[in-house]
Amino acid sequence: MASLVVAEHDNIELKRATLHAVTAASQFEGEVHILVAGADSAAVAAAAAQVAGVTKVLHADDPAYGHGLAENLAPLIVGLAEGYDHLLACATTFGKNTMPRVAALLDVAQISEISAIVSADTFVRPTYAGNAMATVKSNDARKVITVRATAFDAAAEEGGSAAVEAIDGPGDQGLSRFERHELSVSERPELTSADIVVSGGRGMQSGENFSLVEAVADRLGAAVGASRAAVDAGYVPNDYQVGQTGKVVAPNLYVAVGISGAIQHLAGMKDSKVIVAINKDEEAPIFQIADYGLVADLFKALPELAEELDKQNISKN
Amino acid sequence: MKVLVGIKRTIDANVKVRVKADESGVETANVKMTINPFCEIAVEEAVRMKEAGIAEEVVVVTAGPEEARQTLMTALAIGADRAVHVVAEQDIQPLAVAKVLKAVIEQESPGLVILGKQAIDDDSNQTGQMLAALLGWPQATFASKITLGEGEAEVTREIDGGLETLTVKLPAVVTTDLRLNEPRYASLPNIMKAKKKPIDAKTVEEWGVDAAPRIEVLNVKSPGKREAGVIVENVAELVDKLQNEAKVL
Ligand SMILES: Cc1cc2nc3c(=O)[nH]c(=O)nc-3n(C[C@H](O)[C@H](O)[C@H](O)COP(=O)(O)OP(=O)(O)OC[C@H]3O[C@@H](n4cnc5c(N)ncnc54)[C@H](O)[C@@H]3O)c2cc1C
Numbered sequence: 001m002a003s004l005v006v007a008e009h010d011n012i013e014l015k016r017a018t019l020h021a022v023t024a025a026s027q028f029e030g031e032v033h034i035l036v037a038g039a040d041s042a043a044v045a046a047a048a049a050q051v052a053g054v055t056k057v058l059h060a061d062d063p064a065y066g067h068g069l070a071e072n073l074a075p076l077i078v079g080l081a082e083g084y085d086h087l088l089a090c091a092t093t094f095g096k097n098t099m100p101r102v103a104a105l106l107d108v109a110q111i112s113e114i115s116a117i118v119s120a121d122t123f124v125r126p127t128y129a130g131n132a133m134a135t136v137k138s139n140d141a142r143k144v145i146t147v148r149a150t151a152f153d154a155a156a157e158e159g160g161s162a163a164v165e166a167i168d169g170p171g172d173q174g175l176s177r178f179e180r181h182e183l184s185v186s187e188r189p190e191l192t193s194a195d196i197v198v199s200g201g202r203g204m205q206s207g208e209n210f211s212l213v214e215a216v217a218d219r220l221g222a223a224v225g226a227s228r229a230a231v232d233a234g235y236v237p238n239d240y241q242v243g244q245t246g247k248v249v250a251p252n253l254y255v256a257v258g259i260s261g262a263i264q265h266l267a268g269m270k271d272s273k274v275i276v277a278i279n280k281d282e283e284a285p286i287f288q289i290a291d292y293g294l295v296a297d298l299f300k301a302l303p304e305l306a307e308e309l310d311k312q313n314i315s316k317n
Numbered sequence: 318m319k320v321l322v323g324i325k326r327t328i329d330a331n332v333k334v335r336v337k338a339d340e341s342g343v344e345t346a347n348v349k350m351t352i353n354p355f356c357e358i359a360v361e362e363a364v365r366m367k368e369a370g371i372a373e374e375v376v377v378v379t380a381g382p383e384e385a386r387q388t389l390m391t392a393l394a395i396g397a398d399r400a401v402h403v404v405a406e407q408d409i410q411p412l413a414v415a416k417v418l419k420a421v422i423e424q425e426s427p428g429l430v431i432l433g434k435q436a437i438d439d440d441s442n443q444t445g446q447m448l449a450a451l452l453g454w455p456q457a458t459f460a461s462k463i464t465l466g467e468g469e470a471e472v473t474r475e476i477d478g479g480l481e482t483l484t485v486k487l488p489a490v491v492t493t494d495l496r497l498n499e500p501r502y503a504s505l506p507n508i509m510k511a512k513k514k515p516i517d518a519k520t521v522e523e524w525g526v527d528a529a530p531r532i533e534v535l536n537v538k539s540p541g542k543r544e545a546g547v548i549v550e551n552v553a554e555l556v557d558k559l560q561n562e563a564k565v566l
């Protein structure tokens with residue numbers, strides 16, 4: 001039978017997270033279909049139809065689906081479930097919010113944030129902040145799954161030519177209403193898909209001082225992240241948080257500045273290819289997992305780093 | 318309005334978790350256990366609602382072994398009024414927890430249910446969403462602000478792109494994120510007072526809930542360990558290494 005991937009989007013663009021879930025879905029037998037539920041979202045359905053390996057796009061266009069409200073999406077997905085063995089979404093805040101609601105309505109367990117697929121019913125998932133990798137087998141007829149993006153490559157955005165089928169759903173359930181967004185706007189790459197991430201911690205001491213992190217990030221074309229302590233202190237917005245209960249990233253290069261390396265932070269970045277730590281405390285646990293450690297005062301090291309990148313012509317600005 | 322809070326006993330967030338030699342799970346013998354941090358935030362929020370005169374009663378519920386009574390005591394010391402202990406010796410998974418909580422909620426009829434967004438042991442992040450589904454109620458997950466109004470609540474949620482604000486009809490299920498509040502330390506008199514508060518203990522079977530696990534854990538392994546690298550002397554050496562050795566610049 002087939003797999004259904006629930007697309008994540010803003011009615012305009014298909015989010016990259018969806019592409020990671022498609023790759024996971026393609027490891028199962030059978031076709032991969034994408035559900036695009038949105039409002040005035042034809043462009044997203046068209047983009048989904050292009051994704052390599054996808055054979056059908058189900059497109060439900062209704063104002064009720066415009067803001068990804070779980071109360072409205074879940075009955076729509078449940079109505080489609082009979083045709084699928086596996087129902088997947090990426091383990092983003094969207095997927096985490098929606099898929100358990102689907103699972104409960106189907107009376108099945110959800111397998112959260114899988115990092116590997118062993119077989120059609122057996123999966124590996126990190127638990128305890130990634131300190132224990134559990135291999136789990138689901139005994140339910142239908143598997144509802146969220147996928148850890150960093151563990152599955154993104155499917156190619158082009159190469160597919162799926163048919164788009166318009167479908168109707170149960171519409172607005174009248175339980176919840178979208179009021180407003182306060183989205184972070186940034187010229188920088190998105191944290192979870194960036195090639196390089198530079199993160200600051202409590203050691204930054206203030207929001208203003210994050211300009212030192214940004215100066216380095218911008219030279220590298222990098223995204224900016226943060227520890228929980230930096231977010232809690234109000235230096236940067238919540239969506240910067242990397243870690244067990246924030247975002248999971250695995251860039252080619254992760255630079256941790258003024259971050260001690262608590263297990264909850266490591267849970268979100270320890271699969272990065274190369275890790276650099278800049279910390280004035282040589283005993284900081286972050287050095288135990290860093291490929292390159294620099295024991296230094298960040299207020300001296302960050303400006304020097306920006307300067308050195310310019311000197312070596314590495315700067316992208 | 319009555320507020321019901323679901324709480325879980327978990328390994329303390331500061332403990333370095335170790336996988337058992339036989340790979341059947343993680344070491345829990347002689348390991349410090351506490352209330353899951355997100356649940357502590359949930360209890361704090363409910364107690365603040367009571368202190369603000371918005372909630373009349375705060376009831377905390379846990380499903381778990383005998384020892385989970387200790388976790389209920391922690392919540393009662395923060396300021397919850399009474400507790401329900403659904404005694405379950407076996408491993409109780411999120412779908413089963415949601416069913417247990419539904420049974421308790423049908424008896425208690427709260428106007429609002431607050432859970433944590435995630436238990437930091439299994440990192441499932443599902444129970445609140447499942448409970449809302451089973452009840453046919455709205456859900457507002459990952460909350461950083463809750464404002465109660467007439468028959469509805471406005472909730473600000475921490476999402477990947479920033480913040481989102483929803484209005485949900487009451488009763489609803491809300492799950493907490495880290496920035497919702499900073500839980501208080503329970504005072505000694507309140508810890509003493511908690512000992513006198515009622516705890517209603519009954520087994521899962523007595524609640525009539527099928528709590529059989531749907532997911533079998535085949536094994537639990539340590540992740541591959543990352544080796545410490547080298548300490549560089551200065552920024553110039555760092556950049557040189559990143560460029561010529563790691564080749565990431
Ligand atoms: C339920 C729960 C969930 C959590 N989830 C997350 C999560 O998702 N992500 C996360 O990051 N954390 C999370 N945490 C918090 C985590 O436990 C740590 O408290 C947090 O990561 C610490 O942040 P930090 O390293 O910035 O701060 P600290 O631990 O205070 O470290 C600051 C570091 O900066 C260094 N420093 C200070 N000044 C300078 C200077 N001038 N130059 C150089 N170095 C300097 C210090 O030596 C120190 O090592 C969670 C905790 C709990 C309980």
Ligand SMILES: Nc1ncnc2c1ncn2[C@@H]1O[C@H](COP(=O)(O)O)[C@@H](O)[C@H]1O
Nearest residue numbers: 323324380432433435436441442443444
């Ligand atoms: N055994 C339990 N008893 C009561 N509440 C629970 C239990 N397990 C989980 N919860 C609630 O569900 C939240 C999310 O847990 P989880 O879905 O397991 O990550 C927790 O923060 C609790 O509020």
